[in-house]
Amino acid sequence: xxxxxxxxxxxxxxxxxxxxxxxxxxxxxxxxxxxxxxxxxxxxxxxxxxxxxxxxxxxxxxxxxxxxxxxxxxxxxxxxxxxxxxxxxxxxxxxxxxxxxxxxxxxxxxx
Numbered sequence: 001x002x003x004x005x006x007x008x009x010x011x012x013x014x015x016x017x018x019x020x021x022x023x024x025x026x027x028x029x030x031x032x033x034x035x036x037x038x039x040x041x042x043x044x045x046x047x048x049x050x051x052x053x054x055x056x057x058x059x060x061x062x063x064x065x066x067x068x069x070x071x072x073x074x075x076x077x078x079x080x081x082x083x084x085x086x087x088x089x090x091x092x093x094x095x096x097x098x099x100x101x102x103x104x105x106x107x108x109x110x111x
Contacts, residue, residue, distance in 0.1 A: 003081045006043035008052065011066065013041040015059050029058035068093060 016026050016037075023041070027034040031054060039045035040055075047055075056066045067089065091099055 003079065003085060005046060007085060008047060009041045009043040009045075012037070012055060015061070015066070016041075019059060026055070026058055030054040064093070 012026075016023070021029075022034075023037040024034040026032075027037050030037075030051075032051065036045060037055075040047050040051075056063060059066070091102070094102070
């Protein structure tokens with residue numbers, strides 16, 4: 001499965017655990033089977049945008065909040081492409097001053 005599917009699945013699992021709800025409860029709230037939720041969380045299912053919208057609404061959150069991948073687990077477990085996607089997401093959601101700080105850090109590390 002594509003790296004994005006894995007990231008989305010991890011994000012769903014993270015938010016679900018933060019909300020302290022089971023896969024069964026999330027399935028009820030989103031009108032989906034709990035086995036489907038499990039497959040999505042493991043990155044085994046290709047989730048449609050319509051289904052993702054149901055899950056985001058079940059969490060009662062805004063889309064931009066859902067796509068904030070800054071808190072996706074241990075970076076040692078992520079591959080190169082996944083880390084790139086996290087950084088791209090970070091750059092797209094930060095303001096120009098934060099991006100300049102990230103750039104400064106990058107320059108310090110690469111000297």
